[in-house]
Amino acid sequence: MVLVDFGLAGNRLLDSLPRQERAHLLTGCEAVDLVFGEVLAEPGGRISHVYFPLNSFISQIANLSDGDRLEVAMVGSEGMFGMPLILGVEESPLHALVQGAGPALRIPAAVFGRHLARSPALQTLLKRYFYVLMHQLSRMAVCTHFHQVEARLARWLLMTQDRAHSDQLHLTHEFLAMMLGVRRAGITLAAKALQKRRLIRYHRGDITVLDRAGLIEASCGCYASDRRIYRQVIIEGEAP
Known part of the structure; x- marks a missing residue:
């Protein structure tokens, strides 16, 4: 050990x-x-x-x-x-x-x-974290059903960037399509839209986040909601 x-x-x-x-x-x-x-x-x-x-x-x-x-x-x-x-x-x-x-x-x-x-x-602490996970799962269900692929992709890239601690990500269209539950063509269009807005650079699975603030603006409100709940319940220790 x-x-x-x-x-x-x-x-x-x-x-x-x-x-x-x-x-x-x-x-x-x-x-x-x-x-x-x-x-x-x-x-x-x-x-x-x-x-x-x-x-x-x-x-x-x-x-x-x-x-x-x-x-x-x-x-x-x-x-x-x-x-x-x-x-x-x-x-x-x-x-x-x-x-x-x-x-x-x-x-x-x-x-x-x-x-x-x-x-x-x-x-x-883990009971509070369990509450955070319940919130995230409920937001994920709503997000998958109601929000457009471009906003969902922006959210997912931000979530990945937070956990990878890097602006450089390697994610193929096939993988992203599986993770978001959409067709590969939908991911291609969404990635091109984000790249056209100069928020990301994408080439053969290599993604670079160029404008994090812009990517947050392009994402749905679920990303900000998840971060707010985590900060409130885990970091600040306040009652939800």
Whole structure:
């Protein structure tokens, strides 16, 4: 097991814990490097570990019986993967896939459960994070149904940029179409529109965010809403 520094962890959720509680939880964690394309959980499969991404991110994808797939959540350094465990459920409802390679902290599910049982501060924080996830999932459903592809793509690029901690992204049209649940042609048109407005530069899967403020303006209000709820509930610790 790789030792972990007991100071600030580099994960915003962990760093919201009181120092002593954070240090206690980190004693059970190990530092790992997540690999692009690595599968962390399958639908119906057992959750073996909880992951706290640092400079990496995980897509949580719903698989339909006809083979279609849709990303319903993304977890980076603002959160954790393994939330069903706080409800006493060891089974993953979604496909968890590493989309952004990089470092993360990992703790075995059983060890995490023991820490959770002994830490009221951790219980409170994760209940609040669960509320944030519920908000994000509801916004995702509304966004997918009502908002135009160009605005949804802008939102998704912003979410990815936040978690990748970089203006440089590598995302093919095929992947974006799968993540947003639209046809590849729709992604092509939306990406061309954003590029024409000089918000992004796109070439063979390499995307550069040129104008973040403009991309925020081009996105739907769901992006700002997600950030507001996270800041209010997790960072500021206010009641939603």
